[in-house]
Amino acid sequence: MTSIPLGGASFDRAAHHRLDEDWLDRAFQNEDARVLLMKDGMPLVVGGQSGHGPRPMVWLGPQAAMLSDKAKRLFLGLDDRDAPVFALDLPKRFNLDASPIAGLGVFEEMRAALGGLDAFDANAAATARSIFEWHHRNGYCANCGAKTDIVEAGWKRECDNCGAEHFPRTDPVAIMLAVKDDQCLLGRQAGWPDGFFSCLAGFIEPGETFEDGAARELKEEAGVVAIGEAEYLFSQPWPFPSSLMIGMILEVESFDLVIDESEIETARWFTREEARSIMAGTHDEVFAPPPMAIAHHILKAWAERD
Amino acid sequence: MTSIPLGGASFDRAAHHRLDEDWLDRAFQNEDARVLLMKDGMPLVVGGQSGHGPRPMVWLGPQAAMLSDKAKRLFLGLDDRDAPVFALDLPKRFNLDASPIAGLGVFEEMRAALGGLDAFDANAAATARSIFEWHHRNGYCANCGAKTDIVEAGWKRECDNCGAEHFPRTDPVAIMLAVKDDQCLLGRQAGWPDGFFSCLAGFIEPGETFEDGAARELKEEAGVVAIGEAEYLFSQPWPFPSSLMIGMILEVESFDLVIDESEIETARWFTREEARSIMAGTHDEVFAPPPMAIAHHILKAWAERD
Numbered sequence: 001m002t003s004i005p006l007g008g009a010s011f012d013r014a015a016h017h018r019l020d021e022d023w024l025d026r027a028f029q030n031e032d033a034r035v036l037l038m039k040d041g042m043p044l045v046v047g048g049q050s051g052h053g054p055r056p057m058v059w060l061g062p063q064a065a066m067l068s069d070k071a072k073r074l075f076l077g078l079d080d081r082d083a084p085v086f087a088l089d090l091p092k093r094f095n096l097d098a099s100p101i102a103g104l105g106v107f108e109e110m111r112a113a114l115g116g117l118d119a120f121d122a123n124a125a126a127t128a129r130s131i132f133e134w135h136h137r138n139g140y141c142a143n144c145g146a147k148t149d150i151v152e153a154g155w156k157r158e159c160d161n162c163g164a165e166h167f168p169r170t171d172p173v174a175i176m177l178a179v180k181d182d183q184c185l186l187g188r189q190a191g192w193p194d195g196f197f198s199c200l201a202g203f204i205e206p207g208e209t210f211e212d213g214a215a216r217e218l219k220e221e222a223g224v225v226a227i228g229e230a231e232y233l234f235s236q237p238w239p240f241p242s243s244l245m246i247g248m249i250l251e252v253e254s255f256d257l258v259i260d261e262s263e264i265e266t267a268r269w270f271t272r273e274e275a276r277s278i279m280a281g282t283h284d285e286v287f288a289p290p291p292m293a294i295a296h297h298i299l300k301a302w303a304e305r306d
Numbered sequence: 307m308t309s310i311p312l313g314g315a316s317f318d319r320a321a322h323h324r325l326d327e328d329w330l331d332r333a334f335q336n337e338d339a340r341v342l343l344m345k346d347g348m349p350l351v352v353g354g355q356s357g358h359g360p361r362p363m364v365w366l367g368p369q370a371a372m373l374s375d376k377a378k379r380l381f382l383g384l385d386d387r388d389a390p391v392f393a394l395d396l397p398k399r400f401n402l403d404a405s406p407i408a409g410l411g412v413f414e415e416m417r418a419a420l421g422g423l424d425a426f427d428a429n430a431a432a433t434a435r436s437i438f439e440w441h442h443r444n445g446y447c448a449n450c451g452a453k454t455d456i457v458e459a460g461w462k463r464e465c466d467n468c469g470a471e472h473f474p475r476t477d478p479v480a481i482m483l484a485v486k487d488d489q490c491l492l493g494r495q496a497g498w499p500d501g502f503f504s505c506l507a508g509f510i511e512p513g514e515t516f517e518d519g520a521a522r523e524l525k526e527e528a529g530v531v532a533i534g535e536a537e538y539l540f541s542q543p544w545p546f547p548s549s550l551m552i553g554m555i556l557e558v559e560s561f562d563l564v565i566d567e568s569e570i571e572t573a574r575w576f577t578r579e580e581a582r583s584i585m586a587g588t589h590d591e592v593f594a595p596p597p598m599a600i601a602h603h604i605l606k607a608w609a610e611r612d
Contacts, residue, residue, distance in 0.1 A: 127511075146451070167509070170510050205319070206543060207312075207313070209314070209542060209543060210541045211313075212315035215315065220322075246516075
């Protein structure tokens with residue numbers, strides 16, 4: 001299986017600990033505790049200034065406890081030496097420079113940060129970001145409108161008023177390469193950098209399989225009709241804010257395109273030879289998503305076939 | 307591809323019409339309009355009493371408009387003759403027997419009803435039920451607590467207060483057969499009918515791929531460790547209330563089980579010969595889910611292999 005960044009289950013979620021507040025409090029202050037910090041969806045990475053290229057993430061130990069009264073705490077799980085792994089979401093008002101951890105690092109925009117993280121850190125940061133963003137947008141009960149509380153170590157919200165339970169969303173998104181003969185279809189949205197093309201994609205709706213959703217999006221966005229059996233390749237959690245990307249290849253019946261310009265700016269067929277040069281970074285006009293994105297791996301998988 | 311009930315995209319969702327209120331109002335009163343009725347999550351099916359075995363669904367024409375001021379209206383799409391297809395969700399207080407459509411049918415519990423529906427009706431009813439149940443549990447804005455309004459022909463809710471947009475949930479669930487050598491693992495929950503066994507399953511969490519989530523659930527529930535590459539088979543929308551079932555087969559490293567009794571009552575290994583007799587309905591003790599359920603098709607796919 002191709003290894004796709006962000007997923008990969010680098011830590012044991014040890015979900016049985018989520019209900020045990022005493023255990024969680026002790027684990028958080030254990031000398032082997034590992035704590036990542038996040039603010040406004042940005043992880044704390046090593047260095048003095050943001051935007052200076054790939055850097056590792058800052059992991060705090062039990063000294064993170066001194067920040068925890070101001071922060072939301074999430075128990076991520078146990079690492080491969082059974083050390084407890086947590087994330088703290090610092091409030092907007094948190095002033096890094098005036099804090100006890102001034103000088104340890106800098107909060108970096110998430111997409112930029114991910115490029116510098118190893119598999120463990122990327123999986124932990126992606127999970128934490130997705131959960132924290134969900135808490136930010138879900139402080140109230142959708143069922144009754146009352147304020148809700150965080151429970152189960154950060155993995156759930158509960159409504160005292162009506163009793164409803166709320167779990168973080170994970171929204172399945174079909175992302176697919178339409179192919180015919182020896183060509184594949186890439187599209188681009190208005191506002192993307194010049195020459196940047198990627199796979200078409202869209203949310204799976206209630207009542208659809210992956211394959212239904214992928215075929216519908218291809219029809220809606222580019223006017224192409226899927227035939228035969230869709231091929232599932234791999235999936236990827238994508239924490240912007242809570243997508244689960246489902247990578248697929250679908251054969252379509254014709255090269256004729258009808259572009260829905262409210263969805264994409266354009267779409268264009270590329271030969272396999274061109275796809276290879278795009279992946280190699282040697283295409284004259286076109287470049288593709290970086291290895292962080294599942295679209296990169298979908299295009300690569302197809303380009304490398306004979 | 308094995309055909310799995312409930313999905314299959316039997317109608318064109320024609321999502322470009324969702325924003326056009328005038329078109330929707332006209333289409334709803336078109337003479338070729340097709341309207342299914344639902345109440346408390348139950349579709350209206352032909353017959354005088356519920357619980358009397360499989361029956362087709364009742365489709366109303368434009369006369370459904372006389373019910374629409376009491377009901378939520380959902381535009382499902384266009385059928386293969388381009389006739390507009392709608393669903394109405396009737397309020398709890400709606401009294402069928404005292405209504406203008408008394409005698410046309412009966413509201414039937416969804417799982418029982420589905421067994422009697424053809425592919426088109428099952429896909430339409432499953433989609434409508436999932437959306438309507440979501441509306442029932444999501445009348446308020448999770449971001450600010452204000453009441454929200456239904457927009458886009460039933461496919462979205464909007465908050466006038468904070469501007470947040472809310473889309474129906476589709477919750478990915480891994481449902482998988484653990485296999486080793488020529489045996490497969492089925493489990494059962496306390497409270498299921500005697501002898502009923504099925505695949506293990508659980509929700510995908512933020513930060514997980516399908517394969518991560520499936521492996522975690524197998525470990526949590528039965529103590530078995532997945533090895534090698536998970537095999538994706540097919541997916542199914544499951545409207546109870548909004549799951550998207552992801553059918554997989556995973557090889558595991560040992561027959562040893564450690565059951566988490568808070569999740570399942572027990573789990574047990576079956577030989578392929580036994581799996582075949584379960585599918586044939588001739589096993590002495592054990593029976594499996596009906597063809598409506600994706601678990602049936604997962605077990606069948608594996609049982610029929612050489």
